Amino acid sequence: MKVHYRLFIVLLLSALFAGCASTGEPLNVTIQSREVWNATPPRPFKVHVPDKITVHHEGTFFDPAKHNAADHIKRVQTWGMGPDRKWIDIPYHFLIDFDGVIYEGRNVFTVGETNTEYDPSGHLLISCLGNFEEQEVGEKTLNALTELLAYSCKKYDISPDSIKTHRDYAKTSCPGKNMYKYFSDGTMVKRVKEILKSRQIQGI
Numbered sequence: 001m002k003v004h005y006r007l008f009i010v011l012l013l014s015a016l017f018a019g020c021a022s023t024g025e026p027l028n029v030t031i032q033s034r035e036v037w038n039a040t041p042p043r044p045f046k047v048h049v050p051d052k053i054t055v056h057h058e059g060t061f062f063d064p065a066k067h068n069a070a071d072h073i074k075r076v077q078t079w080g081m082g083p084d085r086k087w088i089d090i091p092y093h094f095l096i097d098f099d100g101v102i103y104e105g106r107n108v109f110t111v112g113e114t115n116t117e118y119d120p121s122g123h124l125l126i127s128c129l130g131n132f133e134e135q136e137v138g139e140k141t142l143n144a145l146t147e148l149l150a151y152s153c154k155k156y157d158i159s160p161d162s163i164k165t166h167r168d169y170a171k172t173s174c175p176g177k178n179m180y181k182y183f184s185d186g187t188m189v190k191r192v193k194e195i196l197k198s199r200q201i202q203g204i
């Protein structure tokens with residue numbers, strides 16, 4: 001009787017743990033390298049270790065039928081490194097286009113750049129192409145952003161509770177009201193936490 005009881009407990013626990021294990025498909029986040037957008041090498045930079053993630057929109061109206069994302073990203077870098085700003089590289093660590101393609105920006109361990117009054121030290125900057133004050137956020141962009149956020153939390157050991165947007169730190173409409181709503185109502189952070197809990201993230 002005692003043996004049966006123990007066996008029952010073991011079976012019950014196994015069933016419980018099996019039920020708690022990761023149920024979703026492994027998450028494989030693909031990041032297009034800087035070569036894809038023909039990046040210019042960076043100038044000497046200031047290092048940091050990111051402990052928070054800040055989401056932006058790029059701010060320029062983007063029409064995926066007319067505009068090429070890689071060319072656009074290159075233009076953002078050229079402008080940023082030019083006489084207007086004299087930055088050391090493109091301002092963001094990652095960029096996402098309307099097809100949900102993720103592009104490598106500047107080195108994650110270098111401090112990003114801003115035109116606004118906040119210190120980007122410690123911020124991992126993710127920017128989505130487009131202007132979400134005027135444009136809607138497509139599902140592909142939203143899914144890629146959610147997955148990149150989860151990937152970044154895991155890879156760089158950043159708490160999902162530290163995910164915020166540019167307008168949470170500075171006087172700006174960035175990342176636009178149509179993107180900001182997913183952050184102000186908590187759905188984005190909730191989705192990221194769900195991924196971190198239920199899916200194994202590959203390539204870390």
Ligand SMILES: [Zn+2]
Binds near residue numbers: 055057166172174175
């Ligand atoms: Zn911004």
